[in-house]
Amino acid sequence: MKYAVVTIEWLAQHGLLAIPTMRKSKDGSKVILHEEYLSPYKDEEFPRYYFDSPELNAFLSSDEWSWTEEEQPEGSAEFIQVAAAQNLLNVTRAGIQTMSLTDNEALKVKSMYPYWNEFISKPLTTGMKVQYNDGLYRVRQDIATVLENQPPSINTAALYEEINETVAGTKDDPIPYNNNMALEEGKYYSQDGVIYKCTRSTGQAVYNSLKDLVGIYVEVA
Numbered sequence: 520m521k522y523a524v525v526t527i528e529w530l531a532q533h534g535l536l537a538i539p540t541m542r543k544s545k546d547g548s549k550v551i552l553h554e555e556y557l558s559p560y561k562d563e564e565f566p567r568y569y570f571d572s573p574e575l576n577a578f579l580s581s582d583e584w585s586w587t588e589e590e591q592p593e594g595s596a597e598f599i600q601v602a603a604a605q606n607l608l609n610v611t612r613a614g615i616q617t618m619s620l621t622d623n624e625a626l627k628v629k630s631m632y633p634y635w636n637e638f639i640s641k642p643l644t645t646g647m648k649v650q651y652n653d654g655l656y657r658v659r660q661d662i663a664t665v666l667e668n669q670p671p672s673i674n675t676a677a678l679y680e681e682i683n684e685t686v687a688g689t690k691d692d693p694i695p696y697n698n699n700m701a702l703e704e705g706k707y708y709s710q711d712g713v714i715y716k717c718t719r720s721t722g723q724a725v726y727n728s729l730k731d732l733v734g735i736y737v738e739v740a
Contacts, residue, residue: 522552525552537550538602538603542584632655633650692707
């Protein structure tokens with residue numbers, strides 16, 4: 520178990536609150552964080568200390584970090600509870616793009632992903648997931664600058680792929696087709712109340728309605 524020293528400014532920049540349960544320097548400029556808060560920021564360098572190590576004990580005993588009982592920062596139990604929950608939420612959001620969630624798992628925690636419009640005029644990298652309207656989308660290729668007039672849609676299917684709940688793809692449990700999906704040979708798909716069987720894999724996403732792909736990639740089941 521490790522701890523790291525960060526500044527109050529660093530906390531604010533990353534949407535985290537300094538709460539009374541965090542050890543704070545006497546001048547109020549720094550706090551000690553548990554390593555779980557730092558997992559999304561592996562590329563950043565911090566002074567780190569192992570729990571109960573001589574280095575950490577000596578560090579906490581120094582004048583900069585020593586508090587008398589009367590000097591200890593105070594805060595209500597309710598504030599500590601809410602602030603700790605908010606910190607955990609923000610840390611999870613910051614690191615969610617690096618987590619290996621299945622599509623079904625990602626859909627269950629869709630609200631944790633950032634909204635597409637947060638990236639307007641900013642870059643997106645392949646594999647990132649973003650919310651748009653009621654959907655969750657995966658970025659298909661690196662986007663140097665996200666343009667406001669190019670949101671996830673059929674028209675930008677080369678850039679974004681809508682994530683849908685994984686189903687069996689059988690005749691009894693066909694995959695709902697959304698005009699932005701790669702078709703797999705032998706799988707069944709449904710659109711507008713009609714079930715189709717894929718006769719040839721597309722290899723990449725197709726955007727036509729399934730009725731227009733009969734005889735090319737699908738047949739009516």
